[in-house]
Amino acid sequence: MLTREENERLTRVGPGTPAGELLRRYWHPVAAAEELTDDRPTKFVRILGEDLVLFKDRSGRVGLIADHCAHRGASLLYGRVEERGIACAYHGWLYDTEGSCLECPAEPAGSMFHLTVKHRAYPVRQFAGLYWTYLGPLPAPEIPRYDVWVRTDGSQKIDVYPRLDCNWFQAMENSVDPAHLQILHQDSQGRRAPNTTRGFTDSVLGFDFYEVPYGIIKRRQYANGRIDEHPVIFPNILRVGNCTQIRVPMDDTHTNIFFVRFVPREIAGNGGGTDDESDVRYLEPFKTPSEAQHPFTRFRMDLTLAQDHMAWETQGPIADRSIERLATSDRGIVLLRQIMVREIDRVHQGTDPLGVVRDPNHPMIDTHLSESLEELMERGYAGTAELLPEAARAQ
Ligand code: FES
Ligand SMILES: [Fe+2]
Structure with a gap:
């Protein structure tokens, strides 16, 4: 038997929770590698209480970034993937796999505003037929070779x-x-x-x-x-x-x-x-x-x-x-x-x-x-x- 507090400690997975922080020290699969295709290059992922979007850009890089766009929150699941990353469908803010914002197209010419935007992003690796991610502090460990x-x-x-x-x-x-x-x-x-x-x-x-x-x-x-x-x-x-x-x-x-x-x-x-x-x-x-x-x-x-x-x-x-x-x-x-x-x-x-x-x-x-x-x-x-x-x- 556990107290309610002990039960919470072992089970809750969100950021900042004890078990959530433990789980963030390991790589986890989020999708089969075949799930991202040219026709369907994005996938919604919820993992450890975080809502994210997995995407493959036209250069073949795979990223996992926060679902809600940093601008005004539309889902990046509907973003357009292109050579340099994924562009939000709403106003086109363009993110690379690191979460750096490369462009905010509706801003005035020459604006450097996009440089101030950093979106939450996690590393992705393809391994054993799956895409894996790691949500913990960097540097990330290895995926163990079981x-x-x-x-x-x-x-x-x-x-x-x-x-x-x-x-x-x-x-x-x-x-x-x-x-x-x-x-x-x-x-x-x-x-x-x-x-x-x-x-x-x-x-x-x-x-x-x-x-x-x-x-x-x-x-x-x-x-x-x-x-x-x-x-x-x-x-x-x-x-x-x-x-x-x-x-x-x-x-x-x-x-x-x-x-x-x-x-x-x-x-x-x-x-x-x-x-x-x-x-x-x-x-x-x-x-x-x-x-x-x-x-x-x-x-x-x-x-x-x-x-x-x-x-x-x-x-x-x-x-x-x-x-x-x-x-x-x-x-x-x-x-x-x-x-x-x-x-x-x-x-x-x-x-x-x-x-x-x-x-x-x-x-x-x-x-x-x-x-x-x-x-x-x-x-x-x-x-x-x-x-x-x-x-x-x-x-
Ligand atoms: S909500 Fe994404 S660019 Fe505006
Ligand atoms: Fe069983």
Whole structure:
């Protein structure tokens, strides 16, 4: 149980909030790279409570700048992109990717007024099929070279999930909550549970957690001897199966979810159809109506991720942790909260938090992807069509 103040500290993401400042020390994806085209060169982005516009100018530079024009606030989503940047549709103030104003066309000839205008802008990088941004103090750190994102013996595929209409930290707590797998997801195990209340709980001997330099490893030991280990990459990524599930807070009560899947060539060439598979998939909403929130919508319950979205969203827009009843099986959640508090303090003291990487030449970071892939293959998953539900299942 947390006090209301502690709950706010862990969940709120806006500028100046403790968790918001922590999250601003990491790069986050904002769009699939293919989303910006010549025909559609702008995209609205809400991230960490900030409304922004992603755009690609005619020179190929990609920028992310504040949505409301510095002049009188029209949205730059409707701006015209040109060689030097994006020009507001209303009066043509022209911004480059750094947020510098290059021209205010309605000002008198020779006016230097535009030099006084500086618009909020954030750096953008293209990496692993996505555009990423960093909203924190400069210099920006590196995007960590996690195995799923940089291995070259296969390809990276992107899944863009339906928007999650609740706070990001509910999804993260779920990732250190191994007990729910055997119960919430009991119908997706390919066999019937002996008892619907217990699900497959009795097939697990126990679970534990330990810290690594980039997050927390969750370890399950099954009664049949199998050990399942996979990490939460702090603060907002679950690495499971062949995926990273990246949860990017839009604001306090909405979250974007991007999956990056690594598909090894040996699987791709094994009848999995990967070569034909598009690099980016956009998943349909899990609920009807898709824009409504509990109880004015209904989730489908025949997909693992839909079951998770149901559990996360029905906890409330921001779960009220002042009335929860934590039990023994919630010790991973307690650990994650302790680490959050510790890392928020580190940021407050001016230190880089857990997992921030500064060395541009750092070696690939091993999250035990090879072990996960071996296990997936041993269990007979030959194609990516099967890899996705399996990966989603093993949360
Ligand atoms: S509101 Fe953008 S140029 Fe006037
Ligand atoms: Fe789950």
